[in-house]
Amino acid sequence: MTTTMTTTTTIRVDPIACDAYGYCAELLPELVSLDEWGYPVLDGQPVAPRLLALARRAAKDCPRRAVLIEQSPVPSPGRDGTDGAR
Amino acid sequence: MTITTSPGTPAPCDSTGAPALRTETTACTLLGSWRAHHSAALGAHLQFHGAPPLPERGDRSWPDRFAAAVEASGLTGRGGAAFPSSAKLALARTGATRRPGPTMVVNAMEGEPASGKDRALLSCVPHLVLDGAQLAAAAVGAPRIMVCVPNDRDDTARAVSVAIVERLGTALAAVPMTVVRPPGRYVAGEESALASWLDGGPGAPRFRPRKDVALTIGRGTALVHNAETLAHMALVARYGPDAFRAAGMAGSPGTTLVTVTGGVEHPGVYEVGSGTGLGDILARARPVDGVQAVLTGGFGGCWVSPAALGTPFAPGPMRAAGGAVGAGVLVVLPRTACGVAETARVARYMAGESAGQCGPCVFGLPAVAEDLALLVEGRAGPGTTARLEGRLGAVDGRGACRHPDGVVRMVRSGLSVFAADVAAHASGRPCAHRARPSLLPSATGATLRRSA
Numbered sequence: 001m002t003t004t005m006t007t008t009t010t011i012r013v014d015p016i017a018c019d020a021y022g023y024c025a026e027l028l029p030e031l032v033s034l035d036e037w038g039y040p041v042l043d044g045q046p047v048a049p050r051l052l053a054l055a056r057r058a059a060k061d062c063p064r065r066a067v068l069i070e071q072s073p074v075p076s077p078g079r080d081g082t083d084g085a086r
Numbered sequence: 087m088t089i090t091t092s093p094g095t096p097a098p099c100d101s102t103g104a105p106a107l108r109t110e111t112t113a114c115t116l117l118g119s120w121r122a123h124h125s126a127a128l129g130a131h132l133q134f135h136g137a138p139p140l141p142e143r144g145d146r147s148w149p150d151r152f153a154a155a156v157e158a159s160g161l162t163g164r165g166g167a168a169f170p171s172s173a174k175l176a177l178a179r180t181g182a183t184r185r186p187g188p189t190m191v192v193n194a195m196e197g198e199p200a201s202g203k204d205r206a207l208l209s210c211v212p213h214l215v216l217d218g219a220q221l222a223a224a225a226v227g228a229p230r231i232m233v234c235v236p237n238d239r240d241d242t243a244r245a246v247s248v249a250i251v252e253r254l255g256t257a258l259a260a261v262p263m264t265v266v267r268p269p270g271r272y273v274a275g276e277e278s279a280l281a282s283w284l285d286g287g288p289g290a291p292r293f294r295p296r297k298d299v300a301l302t303i304g305r306g307t308a309l310v311h312n313a314e315t316l317a318h319m320a321l322v323a324r325y326g327p328d329a330f331r332a333a334g335m336a337g338s339p340g341t342t343l344v345t346v347t348g349g350v351e352h353p354g355v356y357e358v359g360s361g362t363g364l365g366d367i368l369a370r371a372r373p374v375d376g377v378q379a380v381l382t383g384g385f386g387g388c389w390v391s392p393a394a395l396g397t398p399f400a401p402g403p404m405r406a407a408g409g410a411v412g413a414g415v416l417v418v419l420p421r422t423a424c425g426v427a428e429t430a431r432v433a434r435y436m437a438g439e440s441a442g443q444c445g446p447c448v449f450g451l452p453a454v455a456e457d458l459a460l461l462v463e464g465r466a467g468p469g470t471t472a473r474l475e476g477r478l479g480a481v482d483g484r485g486a487c488r489h490p491d492g493v494v495r496m497v498r499s500g501l502s503v504f505a506a507d508v509a510a511h512a513s514g515r516p517c518a519h520r521a522r523p524s525l526l527p528s529a530t531g532a533t534l535r536r537s538a
Contacts, residue, residue: 014293015444016486035480036453039445068295 017066158327165312195275212249218316236270272439291487335361338400349420365395375420383410386492388499424519429500430458450481464516
């Protein structure tokens with residue numbers, strides 16, 4: 001079977017740096033919600049391609065530089081349709 | 087409370103002043119030399135254990151042999167995470183060719199109020215801990231050893247300093263040792279917080295997206311081991327992995343130090359085989375007024391009901407039974423106490439011990455403690471319990487360190503083990519026991535009250 005490597009993008013918040021400005025939730029309501037104290041809650045899911053530009057902007061615009069964009073290589077599903085994960 | 091300590095004798099159990107150390111006198115035990123000689127002196131230590139097998143000059147294969155022995159022993163870290171000690175050594179050894187070499191950090195911070203084992207070790211058998219530090223330092227090429235004792239524990243720091251002075255000018259001080267005094271806070275002993283403080287930082291946990299990346303101090307790395315873990319390494323190096331594995335259970339070999347406090351007649355630090363039944367350990371400390379529940383693992387651990395008393399006290403079995411081993415802490419809640427009130431007190435204390443860095447911890451833990459306080463007093467509204475559950479979910483896993491996670495775990499276990507009491511309190515019928523003085527060691531670890 002064939003397994004190719006692709007990268008997935010996830011966003012992460014440095015909880016020490018974060019000061020609850022909330023810009024990330026404003027820009028990315030699909031991925032970021034706020035808790036009752038105004039701090040971002042992420043669902044940990046990969047960022048969909050259509051949201052990548054907004055995710056980068058959230059990282060760039062965060063006044064505390066607390067939003068981190070992380071790219072990690074993952075095996076994508078092979079051509080035979082099996083799950084590429086091991 | 088009777089104090090049986092004679093003047094000049096170190097008091098290993100801070101809670102009562104009673105040196106309640108009970109252990110076997112076989113050689114491969116942590117407290118054997120103390121039991122045999124009642125002396126922490128170097129002479130007594132060497133008489134009992136002999137000299138530690140430190141490397142001869144030019145013996146290049148020694149680090150490999152030491153690492154192999156630690157790996158074969160199956161020793162796991164005794165600071166709470168139960169991480170394989172050999173893996174931690176291996177990670178430090180891969181970086182050992184870089185200069186400067188890693189700093190060997192002895193973690194005797196013991197921020198856990200209910201724990202007395204670091205104090206017991208360093209007061210009674212400091213040389214076993216220092217042997218372990220010297221051996222581990224030699225194995226990773228560490229140029230210095232830092233023994234971290236909280237700045238509110240002068241007696242312990244004094245005991246270590248005396249032991250270090252005794253070794254000066256001998257091969258037992260081959261790697262220079264220093265006693266350092268970080269702040270005596272709950273989270274100060276978290277290893278990234280410790281590295282931060284040693285690096286001139288605030289002594290608060292660092293954000294570490296990847297835990298397999300070595301901690302740094304200055305331009306070098308840090309190898310942080312719990313004091314008990316190092317003492318075990320000194321035993322493994324002397325007596326071999328098989329002697330070490332003679333005690334304990336498969337998957338969790340060796341002896342372990344357990345601090346038993348709360349509603350017991352003989353609070354203190356006990357050395358038992360890892361995997362000894364929870365109930366058997368408690369029986370040695372003689373519970374008074376029965377056992378309603380046990381707080382296992384510490385203030386960031388889990389309450390368990392008496393149904394779990396048959397569980398082997400080792401990380402795997404305890405986790406499966408809904409409990410925790412943590413740093414080897416057991417607090418007995420007698421039938422005459424209110425589990426909801428004690429859970430609320432622990433939560434309040436832990437909220438105050440936040441390092442103050444991460445919003446969900448800074449705001450979430452006091453909110454959780456407040457909800458619990460409303461429950462305790464029978465002033466909870468119809469939505470309080472649901473709000474509390476929601477807040478626990480909102481706080482869980484959202485700090486840079488595991489401090490909030492521990493509080494969530496402890497509170498959830500309390501809500502489950504004391505479910506009937508929680509329901510009664512929530513419906514405005516709080517129990518009469520709630521006003522009793524706490525059985526838990528206080529924030530300073532100085533008092534331990536027994537129920538009347």
